[in-house]
Amino acid sequence: MSHLLIFLTPWKDSNMLLMKIITKYVYELLEKDCNLKKISIPEGYGVIVLNPNENYIEVEKPKTHVQSSSDSSDEPAEKRERKDKVSKETKKRRDFYEKYRNPQREKEMMQLYIRENGSPEEHAIYVWDHFIAQSAAENVFFVAHSYGGLAFVELMIQREADVKSKVTAVALTDSVHNVWHQEAGKTIREWMRENCCNWVSSSEPLDTSVESMLPDCPRVSAGTDRHELTSWKSFPSIFKFFTEASEAKTSSLKPALTRRSHRIKHEEL
Numbered sequence: 001m002s003h004l005l006i007f008l009t010p011w012k013d014s015n016m017l018l019m020k021i022i023t024k025y026v027y028e029l030l031e032k033d034c035n036l037k038k039i040s041i042p043e044g045y046g047v048i049v050l051n052p053n054e055n056y057i058e059v060e061k062p063k064t065h066v067q068s069s070s071d072s073s074d075e076p077a078e079k080r081e082r083k084d085k086v087s088k089e090t091k092k093r094r095d096f097y098e099k100y101r102n103p104q105r106e107k108e109m110m111q112l113y114i115r116e117n118g119s120p121e122e123h124a125i126y127v128w129d130h131f132i133a134q135s136a137a138e139n140v141f142f143v144a145h146s147y148g149g150l151a152f153v154e155l156m157i158q159r160e161a162d163v164k165s166k167v168t169a170v171a172l173t174d175s176v177h178n179v180w181h182q183e184a185g186k187t188i189r190e191w192m193r194e195n196c197c198n199w200v201s202s203s204e205p206l207d208t209s210v211e212s213m214l215p216d217c218p219r220v221s222a223g224t225d226r227h228e229l230t231s232w233k234s235f236p237s238i239f240k241f242f243t244e245a246s247e248a249k250t251s252s253l254k255p256a257l258t259r260r261s262h263r264i265k266h267e268e269l
């Protein structure tokens with residue numbers, strides 16, 4: 001039985017260059033050691049979206065001719081030359097400052113947003129339509145961190161029937177989704193209660209039940225109160241959750257997702 005695991009994990013970091021280098025290295029390992037295929041999106045566009053939070057590429061801004069006020073024929077030639085000299089000196093100082101502030105950017109750049117992938121929500125729907133929906137995988141699993149959870153709920157709203165027929169289980173990690181604000185219907189909320197679990201930041205031990213104010217899926221502790229570590233800390237429980245969901249699907253039984261509320265107390269171990 002074939003499986004497909006999808007990660008919806010937008011990231012931001014103060015050192016974006018370092019993060020991109022690490023991401024590129026991890027992608028190379030996935031291709032080399034795991035025999036995975038890297039595909040540019042949108043198809044034929046030649047762009048790989050590494051971070052759905054920044055779905056754009058930077059291109060050199062075309063130079064435009066600015067009409068100088070010194071072109072006025074009413075001004076004496078000496079005054080025009082003096083103003084041109086001041087303008088050139090000002091531009092020179094500004095260029096020097098920009099280069100000092102960001103030495104890697106010597107050219108003025110502009111952002112060109114990637115078509116059909118201009119937001120995390122658009123990106124999730126595009127990947128679903130062009131890759132996941134067409135895959136032969138019988139078990140599709142999602143790990144959606146932070147804003148990725150909101151993007152997944154939006155995917156469900158837009159592709160509810162398709163998601164229900166293809167997705168086996170969804171692990172949310174400190175998701176920021178809101179079924180009320182996103183206007184998720186009753187059938188979506190019911191499906192999420194049965195097939196999703198949200199590992200949230202908490203000082204409680206891993207898998208301890210956490211009260212939820214939203215009528216969607218069970219919430220349990222990720223074993224850390226640090227938002228950025230919730231996925232890593234909860235991976236053992238997430239993969240156990242996926243295994244049980246896959247086995248339950250095979251035997252036509254639903255997994256007992258709420259079993260985590262009956263977790264054995266740490267001191268009893």
